[in-house]
Amino acid sequence: MSTCSHCSNKSIFKREYSGEFLCKRHLTRSIQRKVNDEVRGYLQRDSRVGLAVSGGKDSSVMTHVMHTISKRFPQMELVGLVVHEGIEGYRSPSVETAERLLSDLEIPYDVLHFQDEFDVDVDGIVSKSGEKHRSCTYCGVLRREAVNELAERNDVEMIMTGHNADDMAQTIVMNMFQGNIKNMTKELEMPRLLPRRKPLRDVLEREIVMYAIANDVDYFQTPCPYSHHSLRHDVRNFLALMERKHPGVTYSLLRTAEKLEKETVKVEKRCRECGKPTTKEVCRTCELVQYVQSL
Ligand code: SF4
Numbered sequence: 256m257s258t259c260s261h262c263s264n265k266s267i268f269k270r271e272y273s274g275e276f277l278c279k280r281h282l283t284r285s286i287q288r289k290v291n292d293e294v295r296g297y298l299q300r301d302s303r304v305g306l307a308v309s310g311g312k313d314s315s316v317m318t319h320v321m322h323t324i325s326k327r328f329p330q331m332e333l334v335g336l337v338v339h340e341g342i343e344g345y346r347s348p349s350v351e352t353a354e355r356l357l358s359d360l361e362i363p364y365d366v367l368h369f370q371d372e373f374d375v376d377v378d379g380i381v382s383k384s385g386e387k388h389r390s391c392t393y394c395g396v397l398r399r400e401a402v403n404e405l406a407e408r409n410d411v412e413m414i415m416t417g418h419n420a421d422d423m424a425q426t427i428v429m430n431m432f433q434g435n436i437k438n439m440t441k442e443l444e445m446p447r448l449l450p451r452r453k454p455l456r457d458v459l460e461r462e463i464v465m466y467a468i469a470n471d472v473d474y475f476q477t478p479c480p481y482s483h484h485s486l487r488h489d490v491r492n493f494l495a496l497m498e499r500k501h502p503g504v505t506y507s508l509l510r511t512a513e514k515l516e517k518e519t520v521k522v523e524k525r526c527r528e529c530g531k532p533t534t535k536e537v538c539r540t541c542e543l544v545q546y547v548q549s550l
Contacts, residue, residue, distance in 0.1 A: 257269075257276045258276065259276055259277055259278035259281055260275045260276045260277065260281075261275075261277070261278075261281045262278060262280070262281065264278035264279070264280065264281075265278060266278050267279050267282065267465065267469060268282050268462070268465045270462070271498075271502035271503075272502040272503035272506065279469040279470075282462070282465055282466065282469060283466060283469060283470060286316075286320065286458055286462060286463075286466050287320055287323060287324070289457050289458055290317075290320045290321070290324065290454045290455065290458070291324060292457075293452075293453075293454050293455075293456060293457060294321075294324070294452065294454050297413070297450070297452060298324075298331075299331075300328045300330055300331060301328070301330040301331060302331055302332075302412055302413065303331075303332040303334065303410065303411050303412050304321070304325075304331070304332070304333050304334070304411060304412065304413055304415055305334050305335075305336045305402075305405065305406040305409060305411035305413065305414045305415065305449075306318050306321060306333055306334065306335050306336060306362070306415050307336045307338070307402050307414055307415065307416045307417070308335045308336065308337055308353045308356070308357060308364070308417075309337070309338070309349060309350075309353060309417070309475075310337075310348075310349035310350060310351070310352035310353035310356070310474060310475040311349065311417070311474055311475060312463055312464060312467050312472075312474040312476070313417030313418065313419055313422075313455060313460075313463055314353070314416070314417035315352070315353070315356055315417075315467065315472050315473065315474040316417070316455065316463045316466050316467050316472055316474075317415060317416075317417040317454055317455050318333075318335070318356060318357065318360065318362065319356075319360070319466075319467075319470060319472045320454070320455075320466075321333060321415065321454065322360045322362065333362045334362070334363055334364065334365065334409045334411055335353065335357040335362050335363065335364030335365070336364070336365060336367075336402050336405040336406060336409065336411075336414065337350055337353050337354065337357075337364055337365065337366040337367070337405075338366075338367055338368075338369070338398050338401045338402060338405070339366060339367070339368040339369065340369050340376060340377045340394055340397070340398060341368065341369045341370055341376020341377050341378055341379065342376075342377050342378055342394075342479060342480065342481065343378055344480070345477060345479050345480055348475060348477070349475035349477075350366065352473060352474060352475040353475075354366075355473065356472070356473055356474075365405050365408070365409050367401050367404060367405050369397060369398075369401065372397075372400075372401055372404060373397055373401075373544055374548075375544075375547055375548075377390055377393065377394045377397075377481070379547075380393045380547050381481070383547060383550040384546075384547065384550055387481060387484045388484045388485070390481040390484060390485075391481060391482070391484070391485040391487065392543075393543055393547070394481070396539045396540055396543055397540060397543065397544075399540075400540045402414060402416075403449065406449050407449070411449065412449070413449055413450045413451070413452055414449055414450070414451045414452070415451075415452045415453070415454055416451060416452070416453055417453075417455055418453040418455065418456060419455045419456065419458050419459065419460050419463055420455075420456060420457055420458055420459050420460070420505055420506065420509060421459060421460040421491070421494065421495070421498075421505060422460075423453070423456055423509055424494055424505045424508045424509055425487055425490045425491055425494060427508060427509070427512045428490050428493075428494065428508070429486055429487060429490055432486070432490075459498075459505060494508075524536070526538035526541055528541040528545075529541055
């Protein structure tokens with residue numbers, strides 16, 4: 256590998272879209288700076304922040320970077336929000352990885368199991384419905400609800416998730432495929448109690464992996480057994496190929512979608528079952544729980 260574009264150290268990574276070579280120090284600094292630029296608009300010195308941590312690379316790197324940033328602000332508090340979705344052979348070891356990371360960084364955390372919250376877990380839903388291809392839909396909707404519950408009971412001001420630039424680009428393409436123009440670039444604007452933030456939204460997945468390796472961030476590497484059944488899986492492969500062949504297309508897609516963005520939909524309805532904000536009569540969480548219970 257060549258020399259770093261910013262110093263005389265050996266580079267460990269080539270940033271294809273800019274042509275830069277980066278050593279460990281400059282790669283680390285660059286990612287920390289991107290996150291810092293992203294969070295400084297909404298993070299206060301004394302914020303109490305809930306970190307949604309799964310044990311995977313994205314949320315583990317987010318936790319590592321946020322821990323570094325929080326060291327500059329002694330009054331800032333971080334709390335790990337860990338959800339156990341109940342996926343045999345996968346979630347228990349990844350939750351253990353998350354717990355280890357949070358303990359090592361001395362960040363307090365709370366764990367919530369799907370089974371305790373919804374009386375069913377992802378394996379149970381899949382075996383009842385036989386719909387492996389929809390496992391991510393069920394899992395995603397219920398996890399969102401579970402993270403909200405953890406955030407409320409831990410009294411945090413905002414929730415941070417590990418979504419990266421690749422995830423954002425995948426969401427745009429998936430929404431285009433599914434005709435969801437209104438929430439193509441962001442989720443529907445809900446009158447939520449707590450804002451959700453994505454500090455890694457401008458960082459590519461490849462760079463997150465390199466950050467984890469360079470900084471010895473432990474993360475759980477085995478993919479979820481249901482992941483290859485989802486539309487996101489195929490979109491991810493397609494966009495990864497495009498980024499390899501045409502460096503920079505991920506950022507171009509994000510910027511194009513931002514330009515196309517229309518006004519967000521104001522949601523005023525409340526779910527008739529649970530009373531939480533929704534766009535429909537019954538919210539997505541209640542709809543899915545009722546469906547699973549009817550099987
Ligand atoms: Fe849940 Fe799908 Fe992610 Fe597995 S891949 S944890 S089922 S959202």
